[in-house]
Amino acid sequence: MALQKNVATPTLAGTGAVQRQLTAAQLLGMSDEHYMGAAQKQSFRTLLVNIKELLEERGRGSAAEIAIGGAGADPIDRASAEEEHQLAMSARARDAAQLIDVRAALERIEADEFGWCIETGEMIGIGRLLICPTATLCFEAQQRLESKTSRFRS
Numbered sequence: 001m002a003l004q005k006n007v008a009t010p011t012l013a014g015t016g017a018v019q020r021q022l023t024a025a026q027l028l029g030m031s032d033e034h035y036m037g038a039a040q041k042q043s044f045r046t047l048l049v050n051i052k053e054l055l056e057e058r059g060r061g062s063a064a065e066i067a068i069g070g071a072g073a074d075p076i077d078r079a080s081a082e083e084e085h086q087l088a089m090s091a092r093a094r095d096a097a098q099l100i101d102v103r104a105a106l107e108r109i110e111a112d113e114f115g116w117c118i119e120t121g122e123m124i125g126i127g128r129l130l131i132c133p134t135a136t137l138c139f140e141a142q143q144r145l146e147s148k149t150s151r152f153r154s
Helices: 024-029 038-068 075-110 126-131 139-153
Strands: 006-008
Touching: 024 126, 038 075
Parallel strands: none
Antiparallel strands: none
16 A cells, blocks of 8 residues: 555544644654654554545445356356456455454554554554554564464475
8 A cells, every 4th residue: 555645634533623634754753752642543543544444445346346247158258257256356355354454453543552563562663554554563573473484384
């Protein structure tokens, strides 16, 4: 997912007052003492809600596409339709898995656990969260996990 110029347009709860928008550069420029403060959490909440809405809309569209898909009389048309159907099913499964991750990240924000590594308790980091806002592991913990996984595959 590409970074948006303005990551969020947070509002103050119940007041309707709009805070200034935080860009990715502004988020990255904030010091560690502001890590997962109200402004950063609101920015990521807005980003995750936008991703969630996009995934839900795509899910509705792909469900309709899958239901409509038809096959022609020609064997080539049927094969093509079957391939398109399989691709749509794969995309829908991928989006459903990502939607679960996004909802879990939103729950972590509400529980004040977002942005912290579930393995080490260290900061995940703004840069990593901008790239993957559903991340649950810091860079080092993710590397250890991938190293273990690749060793078991061999």
